[in-house]
Amino acid sequence: MFQKLFATLILTGFMGAAVLMAHDPSQHKGTATKGEVVSIAGDRIQVKTDKGMKTITLNDKTTFERGKAKASLSDFKKGDRVAIFGTTLASGEIVAKEVLLDAGAPTAAPKHDQAHKH
Amino acid sequence: MRLARVLALASIALCLGVGLWMYWFVTTHGFSARDKPSKVEAFLARHARRIASPPGARNLKNPVPPTPLAIAEARDHFADHCAICHANDGSGRTQISAGLYPPAPDMRQSDTQGLSDGELFYIIKNGIRFTGMPGWGGEDEDNWKLVLFIRHLPKITPKELDLMKEVNGLEIQGSESH
Numbered sequence: 036m037f038q039k040l041f042a043t044l045i046l047t048g049f050m051g052a053a054v055l056m057a058h059d060p061s062q063h064k065g066t067a068t069k070g071e072v073v074s075i076a077g078d079r080i081q082v083k084t085d086k087g088m089k090t091i092t093l094n095d096k097t098t099f100e101r102g103k104a105k106a107s108l109s110d111f112k113k114g115d116r117v118a119i120f121g122t123t124l125a126s127g128e129i130v131a132k133e134v135l136l137d138a139g140a141p142t143a144a145p146k147h148d149q150a151h152k153h
Numbered sequence: 154m155r156l157a158r159v160l161a162l163a164s165i166a167l168c169l170g171v172g173l174w175m176y177w178f179v180t181t182h183g184f185s186a187r188d189k190p191s192k193v194e195a196f197l198a199r200h201a202r203r204i205a206s207p208p209g210a211r212n213l214k215n216p217v218p219p220t221p222l223a224i225a226e227a228r229d230h231f232a233d234h235c236a237i238c239h240a241n242d243g244s245g246r247t248q249i250s251a252g253l254y255p256p257a258p259d260m261r262q263s264d265t266q267g268l269s270d271g272e273l274f275y276i277i278k279n280g281i282r283f284t285g286m287p288g289w290g291g292e293d294e295d296n297w298k299l300v301l302f303i304r305h306l307p308k309i310t311p312k313e314l315d316l317m318k319e320v321n322g323l324e325i326q327g328s329e330s331h
Contacts, residue, residue, distance in 0.1 A: 066319060094222075122222060122225045122226050122229060123225065123316050124221045124222060124225045125221060125224070125225065125310060125312065125313050126221065127312075128221075130222055130225075
């Protein structure tokens with residue numbers, strides 16, 4: 036009885052760890068900028084959000100994902116639904132760290148980073 | 154011979170005096186962390202820290218240029234890891250700091266801003282013994298960016314504070330302006 040319980044606990048632990056190690060939107064800080072791609076020009080993407088048009092700047096550190104697969108800027112097209120995590124500069128400009136394609140994007144991100152990366 | 158005896162007696166008397174003083178201090182003050190350090194204690198601790206900082210660390214130069222992106226990344230990092238004790242505006246007015254001995258300093262003031270970039274970097278990375286400041290270790294680049302943000306704290310804008318609040322939900326306590 037106790038052996039079964041112990042084995043179940045171990046298995047549950049492994050499954051939990053596997054879930055945490057997969058791409059987890061909860062690892063992001065802050066709130067995503069979500070909306071529909073309106074245009075792509077050079078290192079800038081215009082996104083139509085609920086709060087109006089937002090211009091997102093991309094740089095060489097920006098990563099792109101579609102679902103759980105890696106993607107690239109060329110995978111974007113007008114009309115795509117995206118969720119973008121990034122850093123908002125004091126000027127209001129948003130520099131993207133990660134652009135997630137498609138509606139599988141998270142609806143909200145928690146306030147704290149679970150994996151302490153400091 | 155007589156001098157040695159006098160020195161020995163003086164040493165014993167000194168140890169006895171210090172011991173009695175410590176006994177009196179502990180029994181009358183206890184171990185509460187809610188007390189505030191006296192000015193003498195703060196002065197001595199600050200100078201001890203300065204003396205204990207490796208000279209090589211003190212003279213280090215920040216290799217990260219103060220770009221808006223570097224400062225903004227450090228701002229988010231600070232909001233996520235540091236502000237719980239130091240407050241979003243660096244004032245140190247937080248619930249945790251109020252119960253720390255010594256409390257977190259107001260980082261906008263000269264006691265912090267007067268430190269060299271290298272000293273700030275060393276403190277972020279290694280912490281300060283006998284205080285609430287842990288040694289974070291971490292990536293050097295991230296720590297240097299935090300140094301940039303600490304330098305930026307005296308001129309932080311309300312908009313930046315709003316962005317930090319989006320990250321950690323912390324309100325600015327008190328009304329003292331900086």
